[in-house]
Amino acid sequence: MAITYELIKTCKQTGARLGKVHTPHGSFETPMFMPVGTLATVKTMSPEELEQMGAQIILSNTYHLWLRPGEDIIQEAGGLHNFMNWNGSILTDSGGFQVFSLSDLRKIEEEGVHFRNHISGEKLFLSPEKAMHIQNALGPDIMMAFDECPPYPAEHKYMKDSVERTSRWAERCLEAHQRPHDQGLFGIIQGGEYEDLRRQSAQDLTSMDFPGYAIGGLSVGEPKDVMNRVLEFTTPLMPDQKPRYLMGVGSPDSLIDGSIRGVDMFDCVLPTRIARNGTLMTSEGRLVVRNAKFARDFRPIDENCDCHTCRNYSRAYIRHLVKANETFGFRLTTYHNLYFLLNLMRQVREAIREDRLGDFRDEFFEQYGFNKP
Numbered sequence: 001m002a003i004t005y006e007l008i009k010t011c012k013q014t015g016a017r018l019g020k021v022h023t024p025h026g027s028f029e030t031p032m033f034m035p036v037g038t039l040a041t042v043k044t045m046s047p048e049e050l051e052q053m054g055a056q057i058i059l060s061n062t063y064h065l066w067l068r069p070g071e072d073i074i075q076e077a078g079g080l081h082n083f084m085n086w087n088g089s090i091l092t093d094s095g096g097f098q099v100f101s102l103s104d105l106r107k108i109e110e111e112g113v114h115f116r117n118h119i120s121g122e123k124l125f126l127s128p129e130k131a132m133h134i135q136n137a138l139g140p141d142i143m144m145a146f147d148e149c150p151p152y153p154a155e156h157k158y159m160k161d162s163v164e165r166t167s168r169w170a171e172r173c174l175e176a177h178q179r180p181h182d183q184g185l186f187g188i189i190q191g192g193e194y195e196d197l198r199r200q201s202a203q204d205l206t207s208m209d210f211p212g213y214a215i216g217g218l219s220v221g222e223p224k225d226v227m228n229r230v231l232e233f234t235t236p237l238m239p240d241q242k243p244r245y246l247m248g249v250g251s252p253d254s255l256i257d258g259s260i261r262g263v264d265m266f267d268c269v270l271p272t273r274i275a276r277n278g279t280l281m282t283s284e285g286r287l288v289v290r291n292a293k294f295a296r297d298f299r300p301i302d303e304n305c306d307c308h309t310c311r312n313y314s315r316a317y318i319r320h321l322v323k324a325n326e327t328f329g330f331r332l333t334t335y336h337n338l339y340f341l342l343n344l345m346r347q348v349r350e351a352i353r354e355d356r357l358g359d360f361r362d363e364f365f366e367q368y369g370f371n372k373p
C-alpha cells in the first residue's frame with residue numbers, strides 16, 4: 001500500500017488543516033514534526049524512547065547513509081527499519097540538500113551533480129537515477145525526488161534554470177522509481193522567493209501526480225517573513241488532498257506559522273543539535289543549562305513539561321552532566337527537546353480541532369517571548 005492522505009478538517013480561524021498520513025509502517029496525524037536520524041539513529045535516543053515520546057515518523061539522510069555504511073549493507077539487513085529496529089514510518093531525503101550544503105566543490109550538469117565526499121574528498125556523482133537506486137535499497141516509507149536546493153539569495157535567471165532542471169529530474173525520478181506500491185515518492189517544489197517560479201515548479205510537479213509534495217529551498221538563510229510569504233503563495237498551489245512537507249523547518253515559531261499556512265509535515269536537526277550543546281526549548285523560551293545561575297536550581301527544565309527528563313531530573317543535575325560532558329546529560333536534553341516539539345504539534349492539532357490556532361499562536365508567542373508581528 002502506498003502513501004495516502006486523509007484531510008480531517010480545516011481550522012476556521014486559520015489556513016491550518018488537521019490530517020492523517022497512512023504509510024506501510026503506520027499512520028500519523030498532521031501537522032507533525034519528524035525527528036532527524038541522519039545516520040540511522042536519532043542521536044542518543046533509542047527507538048523505544050522515540051516511541052515513548054510520541055515520535056511516529058523519523059527522517060534519515062540518503063547522502064550520509066550512502067557514504068557510511070553504504071546502502072548495500074542496509075539492503076542486506078532487510079532495509080532501514082530492520083537495520084535500526086524502528087517500526088514506525090521513515091522518510092529519506094534524496095541527498096539534494098547535502099550535495100549543495102556540505103560540498104563546495106561541485107559541478108551541476110543535466111545528467112547529475114559531480115562533487116567531493118565532504119569527509120574524504122573523493123570524487124562523487126549523484127543523479128536522479130542514483131538517488132532513487134539508493135533510496136529503493138534503504139527501503140523507507142517515503143522517499144524524496146532528487147533536486148537542486150539553490151542557495152539564498154539566488155538570481156531569478158539562475159533560479160529559473162534550476163527549477164526547470166529540477167522538474168526534468170523529477171520526471172527521471174518517477175521513471176527510475178522501482179517500488180511505487182510500498183514506497184511513496186514525494187516531489188519537491190523549488191523556486192526560491194520568486195512567486196512565478198514557485199508557480200511554475202508547482203505546476204510542473206503536480207502534473208506528474210506524486211502521492212505527496214515538499215516545499216524545498218527554504219530555511220536556507222532567508223528572513224522568516226520571506227519564508228512565510230513564500231508559504232502563503234505556494235501552499236495554495238499544492239493539491240489539498242495530499243501531504244505538504246516543509247523541509248528543514250523546526251523552530252517552534254516556524255512550526256506554528258507553517259501549520260497556519262497549510263503545512264502538514266516538518267523536519268529539522270535544530271532540537272537534537274542544540275540539545276547537544278545544552279540549549280533547551282521551554283515554554284518560556286530558550287534555556288542554556290550551562291549557565292551558572294542553574295548550579296543550585298533544582299526545578300525541572302520546564303515546569304510546564306511532563307516529559308521523562310522534566311519529571312525526574314533537575315536543572316542543576318543536567319547542568320552538571322553537560323558541563324562534565326557526560327553522555328547521559330545529552331540524552332536528557334535531547335529527549336526533552338524532541339518531546340517539546342512533538343508536544344507542541346499535539347497542541348497545534350488540538351487547536352485546529354477547536355478552531356483556535358490563531359489564539360494559540362498569540363498565547364504561545366507571548367509566553368515563549370517571540371515578538372508578535
Ligand SMILES: CNc1nc2cc(C(=O)NN)ccc2[nH]1
Binds near residue numbers: 093096148217218219
Ligand atoms: C535547515 N534548512 C534546510 N533547508 C532545506 C532544504 C531542502 C531541500 O530543498 N531539499 N531538496 C532540504 C533540507 C533542508 N534543510
Ligand SMILES: [Zn+2]
Binds near residue numbers: 308336339
Ligand atoms: Zn521536558
